Amino acid sequence: MDFSFTEEQELLAENLVEFMDREYPESLIKECDEQKIFPVEANKKFYEAGFGAIGVPEELGGVPADMVTMCLVTSIVYRYSWAGCTYSPLSIMNAADKASPEIRTEMLEGLMSGEKRHSFGNTEPGAGSDAAGIKTSYKKVDGGYVINGHKIYNTYASCSDYNIITAKDPEIDDPYKAVTLFAIPNPTPGMTIVDLPTIGQWLEPTCETFLEDCFIPDKYLYGKEHGGWVQLMKHFEAERLLCAAMYLGQAETAFADLCAYANSRIQFGQPIGKFQLIQEKVCRDKIILESMRNMVFRTAWEYDQGKSIRIDANICKLLCTEGNWQICDDGIQILGGLGYCTDHRMQRLWRDARVGRIGAGSSEILTKTIAKDVLREAGQYGGGTRALGI
Amino acid sequence: MKVLVLAERPGAAEELCAGARAMGADEVALVAFGDMEMPPSCADLIYRVTVPEGLSLDNATATVNAIFDHVRPDVVLVEPTRHMRILAGALAFHGGTSAIADVMELDGDVASSMYYGGAAILKRKPGKTAIYLMQPGAFGDSVAASGANQEEPFAWVDPGATVKVLSSEPIEKSGVDLQKADVVVAAGRGFGLESDLDMARALCDKLEAGLGCTRPLAEDMKWLPRETYIGVSGLMLAPKVYVAAGLSGQMQHMVGCDRAGTIFAINKDADAAVFDQCDYGIVGDIQTVLPLLVNEL
Amino acid sequence: MRIVVAVKILPDSKDLRAGNDGALDFSHARNVVSEYDLNAIEAAAQLAASQEGSTVKVLSVGPASIDESKVKKNILSRGVDELYFATNDALEHADARATAQALSLALQDVGGWDVVICGDGSDDFYAKQVDAQLAATLNVPCVNGATLLQAGDGCIVVERVLEDVVETVEVPLPAVISVQPSVAVPRTPSMKDILAAGKKPMHVAPLDVASEETVEWVECKVPEPTPRKKQICHVSDEGAIASFAASLKAAL
Numbered sequence: 001m002d003f004s005f006t007e008e009q010e011l012l013a014e015n016l017v018e019f020m021d022r023e024y025p026e027s028l029i030k031e032c033d034e035q036k037i038f039p040v041e042a043n044k045k046f047y048e049a050g051f052g053a054i055g056v057p058e059e060l061g062g063v064p065a066d067m068v069t070m071c072l073v074t075s076i077v078y079r080y081s082w083a084g085c086t087y088s089p090l091s092i093m094n095a096a097d098k099a100s101p102e103i104r105t106e107m108l109e110g111l112m113s114g115e116k117r118h119s120f121g122n123t124e125p126g127a128g129s130d131a132a133g134i135k136t137s138y139k140k141v142d143g144g145y146v147i148n149g150h151k152i153y154n155t156y157a158s159c160s161d162y163n164i165i166t167a168k169d170p171e172i173d174d175p176y177k178a179v180t181l182f183a184i185p186n187p188t189p190g191m192t193i194v195d196l197p198t199i200g201q202w203l204e205p206t207c208e209t210f211l212e213d214c215f216i217p218d219k220y221l222y223g224k225e226h227g228g229w230v231q232l233m234k235h236f237e238a239e240r241l242l243c244a245a246m247y248l249g250q251a252e253t254a255f256a257d258l259c260a261y262a263n264s265r266i267q268f269g270q271p272i273g274k275f276q277l278i279q280e281k282v283c284r285d286k287i288i289l290e291s292m293r294n295m296v297f298r299t300a301w302e303y304d305q306g307k308s309i310r311i312d313a314n315i316c317k318l319l320c321t322e323g324n325w326q327i328c329d330d331g332i333q334i335l336g337g338l339g340y341c342t343d344h345r346m347q348r349l350w351r352d353a354r355v356g357r358i359g360a361g362s363s364e365i366l367t368k369t370i371a372k373d374v375l376r377e378a379g380q381y382g383g384g385t386r387a388l389g390i
Numbered sequence: 391m392k393v394l395v396l397a398e399r400p401g402a403a404e405e406l407c408a409g410a411r412a413m414g415a416d417e418v419a420l421v422a423f424g425d426m427e428m429p430p431s432c433a434d435l436i437y438r439v440t441v442p443e444g445l446s447l448d449n450a451t452a453t454v455n456a457i458f459d460h461v462r463p464d465v466v467l468v469e470p471t472r473h474m475r476i477l478a479g480a481l482a483f484h485g486g487t488s489a490i491a492d493v494m495e496l497d498g499d500v501a502s503s504m505y506y507g508g509a510a511i512l513k514r515k516p517g518k519t520a521i522y523l524m525q526p527g528a529f530g531d532s533v534a535a536s537g538a539n540q541e542e543p544f545a546w547v548d549p550g551a552t553v554k555v556l557s558s559e560p561i562e563k564s565g566v567d568l569q570k571a572d573v574v575v576a577a578g579r580g581f582g583l584e585s586d587l588d589m590a591r592a593l594c595d596k597l598e599a600g601l602g603c604t605r606p607l608a609e610d611m612k613w614l615p616r617e618t619y620i621g622v623s624g625l626m627l628a629p630k631v632y633v634a635a636g637l638s639g640q641m642q643h644m645v646g647c648d649r650a651g652t653i654f655a656i657n658k659d660a661d662a663a664v665f666d667q668c669d670y671g672i673v674g675d676i677q678t679v680l681p682l683l684v685n686e687l
Numbered sequence: 688m689r690i691v692v693a694v695k696i697l698p699d700s701k702d703l704r705a706g707n708d709g710a711l712d713f714s715h716a717r718n719v720v721s722e723y724d725l726n727a728i729e730a731a732a733q734l735a736a737s738q739e740g741s742t743v744k745v746l747s748v749g750p751a752s753i754d755e756s757k758v759k760k761n762i763l764s765r766g767v768d769e770l771y772f773a774t775n776d777a778l779e780h781a782d783a784r785a786t787a788q789a790l791s792l793a794l795q796d797v798g799g800w801d802v803v804i805c806g807d808g809s810d811d812f813y814a815k816q817v818d819a820q821l822a823a824t825l826n827v828p829c830v831n832g833a834t835l836l837q838a839g840d841g842c843i844v845v846e847r848v849l850e851d852v853v854e855t856v857e858v859p860l861p862a863v864i865s866v867q868p869s870v871a872v873p874r875t876p877s878m879k880d881i882l883a884a885g886k887k888p889m890h891v892a893p894l895d896v897a898s899e900e901t902v903e904w905v906e907c908k909v910p911e912p913t914p915r916k917k918q919i920c921h922v923s924d925e926g927a928i929a930s931f932a933a934s935l936k937a938a939l
Contacts, residue, residue, distance in 0.1 A: 007757040011764065011881050019875045050877025063878040264661050399851075446856050448830060451823065472832040472849045479783065479819020479829070487901040488782040491814030500905050506700050506811050510711045513905040523814075551862075553828050556844065556855040563851075573939065597939065609869055616848070622813065623868075631938045648913055652938040654931070660921075669915050670934045674922025682922075686932035 047114030055089030078249030190214030200351030321356030409529030508645030580636020639664025732766030
């Protein structure tokens with residue numbers, strides 16, 4: 001069992017850390033958070049330096065990389081900010097798969113240069129965890145489609161270049177065969193996007209999209225008609241794993257900050273890290289953090305070996321979002337008054353961490369799914385410990 | 391003991407010649423380049439070297455080696471300028487040794503200099519020929535230079551392939567010589583805007599201080615002249631009073647002011663390393679503290 | 688132009704600690720390229736890019752421990768064509784003379800060259816002496832403090848910022864030129880560069896060197912911190928500014 005990164009991965013990580021230290025200093029992220037803006041220039045530099053191409057196939061102008069490398073890059077990037085960088089090789093691969101020939105080149109160029117960005121919306125007021133329950137519908141008309149519906153918690157939609165949404169063909173009853181994806185250019189008449197005030201993740205807006213007789217030409221059909229559900233599932237597990245890596249990165253920063261404070265804050269004549277109740281938190285958070293790290297990179301390795309990560313990707317997401325929340329919350333507790341003041345970033349990490357337990361598979365849904373899958377697997381093996389593999 | 395001094399500026403020449411006397415030299419010879427003005431009673435002998443028109447001072451290697459062979463000194467003291475470093479390196483090769491660079495203190499023949507940017511102090515002894523590149527101020531000022539300044543021109547020795555000077559533009563200096571200033575105010579990255587430096591300048595006016603900075607402010611931001619940055623690759627100072635404003639106190643900077651009499655620090659981060667290395671510290675933003683402080687003074 | 692960059696591989700200064708015996712503890716330090724040598728490599732890569740058909744080779748001499756695969760890949764990911772390491776454990780604490788002699792010996796294996804570029808100074812000694820010693824050993828001209836390099840016909844035009852003047856000089860080749868950090872900002876190698884680095888030629892060989900130390904080490908100790916009063920107050924504390932100002936006046 002070899003837990004080491006390759007030399008190439010280590011070098012890449014060192015270069016990335018050096019780059020992020022320079023281009024994503026905390027002062028910049030603090031300012032962006034306060035003003036609720038995205039660090040456009042820093043993000044552009046990230047792509048100029050070639051980091052954005054990591055994990056993208058060579059034929060698209062990228063540098064192929066395994067999932068371990070992609071998780072490593074993602075976790076490092078998210079140490080510095082939540083969503084201050086658009087690194088997402090999977091959305092580039094999605095665009096390459098799904099965009100029509102008329103828009104494919106332009107779309108890929110925009111994504112590969114870091115200058116363009118897509119948002120994705122499935123959730124609706126009546127369809128959250130019940131993802132197939134969407135009501136947004138489309139109708140084929142001459143030369144295009146007319147879409148009607150309402151998307152909510154549509155991250156980044158108001159600033160995106162394409163708002164990719166799911167819509168149903170009302171003619172088809174089976175919800176899994178009725179869904180089609182559309183890439184709606186922003187702006188398009190008939191599409192209204194408003195920002196929703198949130199408690200965190202202020203570097204990217206959270207939005208609500210209204211589609212009223214929104215007409216889009218044929219070329220904006222994203223993938224095969226009626227194939228939306230299958231297409232969404234294509235990278236689903238990898239996306240969930242990379243999402244876990246984001247929360248891992250955030251937790252690494254929160255943990256480093258709380259340790260630094262436990263060592264430097266003097267009370268009753270000694271650093272507070274000498275007190276056992278603080279030590280208990282430090283110990284617990286270290287165990288959580290190492291579990292997150294091990295789980296994320298082991299799952300990435302499994303993915304690279306071509307093994308199924310169906311259960312493990314869900315475990316990663318649940319473990320990392322809950323774990324990150326615990327660490328950030330302990331961080332505020334250890335920092336005390338300073339943690340509650342907006343001058344220190346701990347409160348930002350804490351605010352940004354909270355939604356992790358809700359979005360992209362809530363903790364409750366993940367718990368239910370993991371348990372169901374695990375029990376099914378145990379049943380298949382007919383009891384005993386055989387389901388563990390060895 | 392015979393000492394040979396290599397210097398290209400009169401101030402350093404005088405300081406090193408005085409240092410030679412402090413070491414107990416009974417004969418001090420100085421190599422003077424071009425028409426460098428000689429401080430009165432500086433050395434016993436002065437070898438005047440005229441660099442041929444259009445050639446850079448770096449070409450004087452062979453000539454300096456010849457002077458060395460002629461004088462046969464026990465010790466060579468060198469001013470640590472770029473030109474002199476080249477002459478010292480070539481001379482050390484000629485003498486079968488290495489020059490000991492950036493000496494902060496000489497105790498007999500044991501020279502102290504920084505190792506890993508001040509993480510450790512290294513004490514070394516020269517072999518058969520002692521060549522020291524001396525830091526300014528390393529000798530203190532207990533002994534004055536003396537000597538008859540007897541001048542002797544020394545013939546140019548052809549070094550072979552030569553480096554030609556195409557142009558030479560004087561660097562506009564900030565005016566204050568921080569090396570000589572009793573009070574130094576140093577600005578760091580806490581200054582977010584170039585215009586914020588006016589607050590530091592106002593403090594300098596009150597204290598009759600020179601304004602210095604950390605490396606990024608001079609090298610990256612280019613807000614202050616590069617000859618005013620303090621630290622391991624810049625100036626090494628020993629003023630009476632040092633005010634560190636808006637700087638975190640990284641070792642690379644602090645070794646440049648460690649010898650200051652009293653260190654004052656202003657930083658908004660209570661955990662900044664500078665507060666571990668100062669006499670008086672005030673936690674607060676420079677935007678708040680500096681105007682209040684100027685007003686109070 | 689055939690460019691050789693002479694670099695030093697040494698323990699990372701960021702990982703150094705004070706040992707219990709007052710000596711520097713290197714046990715947690717990994718080997719890295721000396722910081723300002725990265726600027727020299729970048730300057731060489733840019734100089735090579737300015738003249739078609741140029742090559743950049745990196746040469747380092749040191750103890751056998753410098754031969755680390757990751758260090759080599761790091762160097763080769765920075766616009767460098769080939770790498771040469773010549774090792775001998777006698778070079779552990781090599782002074783300027785021993786280093787220059789080892790470099791001049793190792794240069795014979797590197798093949799033809801027009802210029803050797805050095806960094807401003809190494810992280811450990813920062814003595815800025817190897818350039819001059821190497822030039823003397825090779826009997827070629829030496830120029831230091833370069834802030835701009837321009838390839839000319841059989842020469843390099845160098846702008847150098849000295850103490851009092853900015854000098855522009857024409858350096859006939861072959862020559863040794865050392866550069867200041869500001870000459871070029873080291874690149875951030877991309878994943879592509881890193882992957883390509885592993886496939887470039889690396890030549891590592893023991894060096895038969897009879898280098899003797901000409902300077903004797905007496906002691907190397909972590910200095911005791913200068914005792915300071917450490918009287919810290921917060922700007923919002925009652926009378927903080929007044930007492931800070933009073934201490935400042937008293938110290939003048």
